[in-house]
Amino acid sequence: MKYADEFRDREKAQVLIREIDKLAASIRVGRTRPIQIMEVCGGHTHSIFRYGLEGMLPESIELVHGPGCPVCVLPMGRVDDCISIAEREGVIFTTFGDAMRVPGSKKSLLQAKATGADVRMVYSPMDALTIARKNPDREVVFFGLGFETTMPSTALTVLQAEAEGIRNFSVFCNHITIVPTIKAILDSPDLHLDGFLGPGHVSMVIGTAPYEFIAEFYKRPMVVAGFEPLDVLQSIWMVLQQISQGRAEIENQYARIVPTAGNAAALAAVTRVYELREFFEWRGLGSIDHSGVRLREAYAAYDAERKFAIPNLKIADPKSCQCGEVLKGIIKPWQCKVFGTACTPEVPLGALMVSTEGACSAYYQYGGIKRQKTMVPA
């Protein structure tokens, strides 16, 4: 696979670890708390656990796992909305596999399928459109989910449906946007982050300019990072360099994929099809202003929210769930009271245990339990 091996080279990783050790030691002088770096994106969380990167870092560095897993921040009420659409007469409900097992207040989409709803897993929104073409007498709904990475693909699919005059296709739009979320995290009084690893694939769409406020107003460094082990380590090293030199800039480690200006065609489709919502509800984080998008009036015919009556109820998370605190990085997954007991990947209580990009599932699958036993909770 293109550049996967090159960015997994052990020797180069060792070189980086030595540099990180040196820098961390020099920054450490006079500090009472660890250097906290947040990886915003769930893809990074996954890589960090999969390759055991956290264990290679000096103890003075703490990685805080951010809210960038779209499945994990889906509120329970939204899952219930999906099920209410899916259980309608004549509907085929299509979704990415990740969302199938997210618990709603009564059941998940997978359980709805087991009890008769026509829920189908698709790899791409284009596959959902193909299903619509083949089933003209059924209503095909695609569950639009994800940050700016997947936003353009849903938009382009809507435009394609329009161009072909397909009328039995619509999108239940739950796309969310990363910048207001990072701002909400920076404004949160509980957190004192020293820097960020920027989301690689969101950035390939939006470019690096939208992050400038992080450096300018919040004086925090951010390095847009790739997902291979060397990418993540090199980006941590770059963040540390900035901290030690007293700089706060937006840098791009992932230039092989991320053009500084983003992707013009993708952005054009996004602007054409969506508008910002006033606010959007996140699991664990509450409502964040302008953090979600919906379809514009011009595409109302493709908007499942307008096409079907949707309950749109707010449902509180179960009391024992501490997903919100984990999402904000206040506690580690293994510090949640139900981690590994009432909440496991097989029987998840919270969404962070469902997706492979969720911090709890990553901890659980890649040695999290071991860590839970050997480390004393703070």
Add this chain to the structure above:
Amino acid sequence: MCLGIPGIIVKIDDHAKKLATVDVSGVRRQINIACIVDENHSVDDCVGDWVLVHVGFAMSRIDEAEAAQTLQILTELGEAQAEIEAMRMSSVH
């Protein structure tokens, strides 16, 4: 869902709809290439491109020169470390 996977575009299937076939480690499927086409890079230019594929869409062309440069920094860093190590060893005498 957010990770994506690199693949190489092997043929164009539909010029108007901007659909092409991609090969990802031997597995082929149809993807949409609208996001990697512009006035300087036509639909036909895409054949042979290494791209990052996300949920059925080519979202970025992989830039070889940038990849090489990123790796080069690490190679130089390793060489510098080796040299410093050698100097330290020799200064013992």
